[in-house]
Amino acid sequence: MSQNPNLANLTWRKSTRSGGQGGACVEVADLPDGGVAVRDSKDPDGPKLVFTGPEWLAFIGGVKDGEFDR
Template sequence: MHTTTIPNWRKSTFCNGATACVEVAPLADGNVALRDSKVEDGPVLVFTPSEWAAFTAGVRDGEFDLQTLAAAAG
């Protein structure tokens, strides 16, 4: 990730203080960064606003629920 400012990383309130969560950060260019909270210096995924909107809509719609994925696989 190429940025001159340090992102304001946030964890979900569902993490309840756990260290094994993902963190997201809005970037100055409008993109959204995602990382593993356990590996702060690790890789960062960067999504465009439309990619992030599609992902979060899929989460809300249950597209990634384990039952949905299992049903689709077999």
């Protein structure tokens, strides 16, 4: 993970596929160092996860490959 990133003034966005989920969404924001921050859209002031660029790409690849499907 990125070391102590500044999470103030980030531009957060939801997936276009998040619509109609009753607020059960996550938002992501790009970090200046190429990393990505993730938060719960229902709790924008709550905890955030921070990934390096390679960690984020690995996560997205796992999602696309069904690695997290139950």
